[in-house]
Amino acid sequence: MQKNGLLGQLIQSLCCLPGVGPKTAQRMAFQLLQHNRNGARLLAETLLRAIDEIGYCRECRTLTEDSLCGICADNSRDSSLICIVENPADVWIIDQAAVFKGRYFVLHGRLSPLDGIGPDELGLDILEQRLATGSVNELILATSSTVEGEATAYFIGELAGKYHVQASRIAHGVPMGGELEFIDSGTLSHAFNGRKQI
Amino acid sequence: MTETAVYLQPAFILQHRKYRETSLIIDVLTRDFGRLSLVAKGVKKSKSKTAGVLQPFIPLLISYLGKAELKTLTDVEIAQPLMQLRGLAFYCGFYVNELISRFLHKYDPHPEVFADYHECLSRLSIGSDIEAALRIFELNLMDHIGYGLQLEYDVNGASINPSKHYAFNVRHGFVEAADGYFSGKVLLAIKSRAFTDPLVLSEAKMLMRTVIDTHLQGKPLKSRTVINKISSTLKNE
Numbered sequence: 001m002q003k004n005g006l007l008g009q010l011i012q013s014l015c016c017l018p019g020v021g022p023k024t025a026q027r028m029a030f031q032l033l034q035h036n037r038n039g040a041r042l043l044a045e046t047l048l049r050a051i052d053e054i055g056y057c058r059e060c061r062t063l064t065e066d067s068l069c070g071i072c073a074d075n076s077r078d079s080s081l082i083c084i085v086e087n088p089a090d091v092w093i094i095d096q097a098a099v100f101k102g103r104y105f106v107l108h109g110r111l112s113p114l115d116g117i118g119p120d121e122l123g124l125d126i127l128e129q130r131l132a133t134g135s136v137n138e139l140i141l142a143t144s145s146t147v148e149g150e151a152t153a154y155f156i157g158e159l160a161g162k163y164h165v166q167a168s169r170i171a172h173g174v175p176m177g178g179e180l181e182f183i184d185s186g187t188l189s190h191a192f193n194g195r196k197q198i
Numbered sequence: 199m200t201e202t203a204v205y206l207q208p209a210f211i212l213q214h215r216k217y218r219e220t221s222l223i224i225d226v227l228t229r230d231f232g233r234l235s236l237v238a239k240g241v242k243k244s245k246s247k248t249a250g251v252l253q254p255f256i257p258l259l260i261s262y263l264g265k266a267e268l269k270t271l272t273d274v275e276i277a278q279p280l281m282q283l284r285g286l287a288f289y290c291g292f293y294v295n296e297l298i299s300r301f302l303h304k305y306d307p308h309p310e311v312f313a314d315y316h317e318c319l320s321r322l323s324i325g326s327d328i329e330a331a332l333r334i335f336e337l338n339l340m341d342h343i344g345y346g347l348q349l350e351y352d353v354n355g356a357s358i359n360p361s362k363h364y365a366f367n368v369r370h371g372f373v374e375a376a377d378g379y380f381s382g383k384v385l386l387a388i389k390s391r392a393f394t395d396p397l398v399l400s401e402a403k404m405l406m407r408t409v410i411d412t413h414l415q416g417k418p419l420k421s422r423t424v425i426n427k428i429s430s431t432l433k434n435e
Contacts, residue, residue, distance in 0.1 A: 189279065
């Protein structure tokens with residue numbers, strides 16, 4: 001494989017994508033150069049525009065090219081209900097499930113004392129300002145079910161309590177269609193602790 | 199290096215970080231082999247059964263094998279029911295994990311630190327005497343790794359007098375001084391790990407902070423900064 005030169009540089013650059021190793025990068029580079037130069041140009045131009053223009057929404061910190069994202073600008077959504085998620089990708093997933101009709105707030109990470117990530121790094125001061133205005137009735141904490149996710153949820157829960165805003169955590173436990181036989185003991189004990197009256 | 203295989207070793211996870219798409223590199227504290235890193239392959243796949251178990255603060259039994267420095271996790275079981283850390287205790291758990299990561303060298307077995315760690319987590323999970331639990335763990339940790347404090351005698355070898363005051367120097371020890379920060383009574387209470395008095399707790403906190411910061415040689419503990427920030431945000435009403 002040619003390591004130097006522009007071709008080598010292109011292959012190397014493609015390797016920065018998740019799930020793309022040298023072999024796949026090589027295939028992509030040859031495909032673009034041999035068979036789809038127009039596609040490559042479009043990709044390059046879109047990529048450049050996206051990098052320059054896409055920033056954070058000023059309300060919810062999700063990725064958008066406008067100052068206010070589509071969800072925050074949509075007046076039919078309930079602005080007193082906020083769902084807290086770790087990544088912009090989570091916004092898409094929850095929105096696709098179409099169960100939630102409120103607004104979002106993206107943390108871009110989670111509280112991780114061991115990595116030095118505290119409330120400021122997560123933009124929680126912005127959230128706090130919003131809670132202080134009194135326009136929010138409920139927070140739904142959809143952070144992941146890891147220790148850091150729990151730590152984050154707990155902190156935001158306390159913050160909500162300070163401003164007398166109701167906060168709830170999404171449920172974890174037995175998945176739909178899951179049989180108990182195949183569930184790990186950690187999840188099962190969580191499911192027992194969070195049992196619901198029927 | 200020959201292949202090592204370890205079965206059902208009592209362990210706690212101190213920290214984990216992502217490795218490739220679906221794997222994790224975990225830092226564990228084992229009872230008999232000290233602190234080490236393992237790669238847990240494929241645990242982040244959607245059908246993985248171990249992802250829910252591979253979390254800090256859960257007493258685990260782990261099996262691993264490998265030839266190189268980074269060994270591969272083969273099996274993990276929960277040794278005991280979960281200890282629920284709540285609130286501030288939760289963040290303090292991270293602090294304790296960071297202390298262990300910073301003070302214990304890799305592959306240096308300290309079964310007594312492991313036992314103290316387990317004990318400390320149980321106290322934290324009860325949540326009533328967080329400060330005392332942390333101070334006891336810190337004092338014991340320093341003792342076990344050779345930075346133990348001489349709390350019974352001053353630098354000159356004289357017994358600590360409960361009615362006198364002492365100044366503290368990390369390199370040498372306690373020196374009798376009329377304007378010293380630590381009272382002899384408190385030092386003896388710390389020695390016997392009696393942390394019921396709030397005064398003892400606050401002086402012990404100052405003492406341990408000085409000792410720990412000196413041994414860390416100016417590299418701050420990340421979790422301490424974050425915990426301070428968290429508690430100050432939650433307090434100012």
